[in-house]
Every structure is written in C-alpha cells, then in structure tokens.
Amino acid sequence: MLGSRPERVTIRHVAEHAGVSVAAVSKVLRNAYGVSDALRLKVEDAIETLKYRPSTAARAMRGRTFTVGILVVELTNPFIPTLLEEMDAGLAQASYKSMVAVGRAASKIETSMIETMIDNRMDGLILIGPQISGNVMAEYAKQIPIVALAHHEPNSSFYDTVNSDDYCGAQLAVEALHAQGHQDIAMLSYDHSGQPSSVVAVAREAGYRAAMERLGLEAWMRILRLPNPSLSRTRGLAEFLAMPDRPRAVFAWSDMDALRLLSACHEHGIEVPGQLAVIGYDDSAVAGLPLVNLSSINQKPDELGRCVSDLMLSRIEGRTEARHVLVTPQVVFRRSL
Structure with missing residues (x-):
C-alpha cells in the first residue's frame, strides 16, 4: 500500500538470505568462538545486502x-x-x-x-x-x-x-638515559598519597629504583614529586628547574608532565638535551611532533x-x-x- 512502512528486516530474514540457521546468525553477531570464516562471510554479506540492524531493545529483553x-x-x-x-x-x-x-x-x-x-x-x-x-x-x-x-x-x-608493564618501562627509560652517558638521573613523579598502591606511578617508581640500583647509580637516585596531577604544576616545575643540584637527566612518570617540563625549560632558557635530558612515558601523539621531539616509552x-x-x-x-x-x-x- 502506498505510504505504508516497509517491513523491518529481522534476524530470520538474514538467516534465510544467507542459507543458514538463526542460531548461526546469532553466533556471528555475538562474535562467538568457533565461527568459521565462510559462515561469517555469508552472514555479513546478507546483513549488508538486507541492511539489517539488530534491535537493541529485543536484545535487552533477552538479557543483554x-x-x-x-x-x-x-x-x-x-x-x-x-x-x-x-x-x-x-x-x-x-x-x-x-x-x-x-x-x-x-x-x-x-x-x-x-x-x-x-x-x-x-x-x-x-x-x-x-x-x-x-x-x-x-x-x-x-x-x-x-x-x-x-x-x-x-x-x-x-x-x-x-x-x-610499567615496572619494565621505567627501567627502559633509565637505561636509555644511562646509554647516553648520564648518571645523575632523577625521576619526576607526583604526590600520590591517598591513592591506592595499584596506580601506575607506584610501579614506575619501583622500576626506576630497580634500574638505578642495578646500574650502580644509587648515589644519584632521587624521586622528585610534583603536586597531584589535578593541581597546577607551574610552581613545582619552576622550583625543580631552579634547584642548585638539579639533575642532569630526568625520567618523567608521564608525558603529561614531561611535556610541561619541556615547555618550562623553554621559558627558563634551559637547553634540552644540552642542559637537561628528558624522557617521558606514554609516547603520546604530541610527543612525536617535530617541534616537541620528546623521547618516551611507548605503551602500545x-x-x-x-x-x-x-x-x-x-x-x-x-x-x-x-x-x-x-x-x-x-x-x-x-x-x-
């Protein structure tokens, strides 16, 4: 009839078009284990041809x-x-x-x-x-x-x-700095008091300590803490750069603070890596920009x-x-x- 709504395509239509059972279509839709490539191709072709859209409401009625x-x-x-x-x-x-x-x-x-x-x-x-x-x-x-x-x-x-593997990644960061001839390697972390020990910074700090000890650099080992990431870093970074015994190289617990550190170095006229070598953690997209060029640990x-x-x-x-x-x-x- 003119103006009538077209019949909604159902999972049964898909099954008939693909020449398989409704259960087989359901398995493909759920990405269930054991579905063959041939079955998946048949069903996906039928879905594309019929423009089938699974009903979320119907799924919810069945428990999902x-x-x-x-x-x-x-x-x-x-x-x-x-x-x-x-x-x-x-x-x-x-x-x-x-x-x-x-x-x-x-x-x-x-x-x-x-x-x-x-x-x-x-x-x-x-x-x-x-x-x-x-x-x-x-x-x-x-x-x-x-x-x-x-x-x-x-x-x-x-x-x-x-x-x-944050413990491993932190060790890779220290080893990368050490391979460039650095011994005075500090870690820039943050105040995570009040947070559970499961946070990534704890594992990264443990990895930093392990690498410094393994390389015989205990005398230079120190973790410098910025405020919690929800708070401003401007003052903390300025104080870090003004330290009379500022380290020669630094591993920042995250690209978030490594990038801020690079910016602060630029503002204070500190050459990177000439006066301060820096490596971050995350390998974020910003780290790879030509004007940034931040070495980092890629988490994949x-x-x-x-x-x-x-x-x-x-x-x-x-x-x-x-x-x-x-x-x-x-x-x-x-x-x-």
Missing part, C-alpha cells in the same frame, strides 16, 4: 543491552583517546556499543558513576585508571563483568586487568585496547577466571635525549 560502559578518570592525558578508539573498535566488531563516562579521581564520584552504569543495565564495565580500591572494585565485579586498565592488582580473582595502545575489548567480550560470554595481562613497552628515541 549490547552496551559496555567505559569510565575514565580524566581526559587530559593525550594517551587516552587512542585507547578509547581501539576499545570501541574491538567492541564494535562484536556488535557492542561503548558509552564513555568521564569522572574525577574521587572515590565517591567513581562509585556513583559505576552504580549508574550498573543501573542502566550495561553488559560490562571498563575502568581506565580507577582510583577506587581493589576491594571495592571486587564487590562491583560480583555484579557485572569488569576489566580495569592502568590498575596493577594481579592477584584479583574477580576482575581482569590490562597494563603496560593498540595492543592494550585490543586486550581490553577481548577480555571484556569473553567475560560477557561467561568466562569467570581472572586474567591479568602485561604488555611489554618499548623506547622511542627522539631529540630530548
């Missing part, structure tokens, strides 16, 4: 919403967007949508946002750099699948973790993102044993060394 919540404490770290893109791409391949929420490094705000995501029937939660304790996270993980990124708690049996964000999405999907599919993944980082050498 096909949405995953991603909670990130802050977005100022230029490393975060790349991670989000990789995670979203991995989830999308299994027909899941991600919903990103931005919080602050305060436990009450984090827990409130996690509870909101649970109330909205997310199928799983990805937490990036969570500041809540492992015990609190474990309680939430009893209610919903959780994968935590940038959270070192390898003994947890209730949720998964994915991390850059594509691999981290894929690991997170893969673990989340397998958790949703029913896996219960905890997995803890460490991705080995690598040094990227640029002009700041």
Whole structure:
C-alpha cells in the first residue's frame, strides 16, 4: 500500500538470505568462538545486502543491552583517546556499543558513576585508571563483568586487568638515559598519597629504583614529586628547574608532565638535551611532533585496547577466571635525549 512502512528486516530474514540457521546468525553477531570464516562471510554479506540492524531493545529483553560502559578518570592525558578508539573498535566488531563516562579521581564520584552504569543495565564495565580500591572494585565485579586498565592488582580473582608493564618501562627509560652517558638521573613523579598502591606511578617508581640500583647509580637516585596531577604544576616545575643540584637527566612518570617540563625549560632558557635530558612515558601523539621531539616509552595502545575489548567480550560470554595481562613497552628515541 502506498505510504505504508516497509517491513523491518529481522534476524530470520538474514538467516534465510544467507542459507543458514538463526542460531548461526546469532553466533556471528555475538562474535562467538568457533565461527568459521565462510559462515561469517555469508552472514555479513546478507546483513549488508538486507541492511539489517539488530534491535537493541529485543536484545535487552533477552538479557543483554549490547552496551559496555567505559569510565575514565580524566581526559587530559593525550594517551587516552587512542585507547578509547581501539576499545570501541574491538567492541564494535562484536556488535557492542561503548558509552564513555568521564569522572574525577574521587572515590565517591567513581562509585556513583559505576552504580549508574550498573543501573542502566550495561553488559560490562571498563575502568581506565580507577582510583577506587581493589576491594571495592571486587564487590562491583560480583555484579557485572569488569576489566580495569592502568590498575596493577594481579592477584584479583574477580576482575581482569590490562597494563603496560610499567615496572619494565621505567627501567627502559633509565637505561636509555644511562646509554647516553648520564648518571645523575632523577625521576619526576607526583604526590600520590591517598591513592591506592595499584596506580601506575607506584610501579614506575619501583622500576626506576630497580634500574638505578642495578646500574650502580644509587648515589644519584632521587624521586622528585610534583603536586597531584589535578593541581597546577607551574610552581613545582619552576622550583625543580631552579634547584642548585638539579639533575642532569630526568625520567618523567608521564608525558603529561614531561611535556610541561619541556615547555618550562623553554621559558627558563634551559637547553634540552644540552642542559637537561628528558624522557617521558606514554609516547603520546604530541610527543612525536617535530617541534616537541620528546623521547618516551611507548605503551602500545593498540595492543592494550585490543586486550581490553577481548577480555571484556569473553567475560560477557561467561568466562569467570581472572586474567591479568602485561604488555611489554618499548623506547622511542627522539631529540630530548
């Protein structure tokens, strides 16, 4: 009839067009284990031809919403967007949508946002750099699948973790500076009192100490602390550069502070690397810009993102044993060394 609405394409139409069962189509949509390439190609061709769009409402009635919540404490770290893109791409391949929420490094705000995501029937939660304790996270993980990124708690049996091997990465940073002839190597970190020991800075500080001891540089070992990242760094960096015994080389715990340090050096007329060699951690996009040229530790964000999405999907599919993944980082050498 003229003006009547076209019939909605259903999963049954897709199955008929592909010449397979409805169950087979469902397996492809869920990216289930054991689906052959030939079956996947048939179903994907049928989906494309028929312009099939799975009904989120219908999925929710069967117990899933096909949405995953991603909670990130802050977005100022230029490393975060790349991670989000990789995670979203991995989830999308299994027909899941991600919903990103931005919080602050305060436990009450984090827990409130996690509870909101649970109330909205997310199928799983990805937490990036969570500041809540492992015990609190474990309680939430009893209610919903959780994968935590940038959270070192390898003994947890209730949720998964994915991390850059921060202990190893910090040692690589020290070794890179030492290879350039430096001995007076300090670490620029921050005041993380009040935060759980699972934060990445703790592992990086441990790696720095281990490398300095192994290289026989204990006499030069020192960790200089800026205020918490939520506070201004201007005064702290100026005081660092004005130190009468300022180190000859510095490993900054993150590109966020390494980049600020480069800017402060420029403002104070301190030549990098002539007067101060600098290496950061994250290898953010800004670090590679020609006018910046910051040496840094690359965390392999594509691999981290894929690991997170893969673990989340397998958790949703029913896996219960905890997995803890460490991705080995690598040094990227640029002009700041």
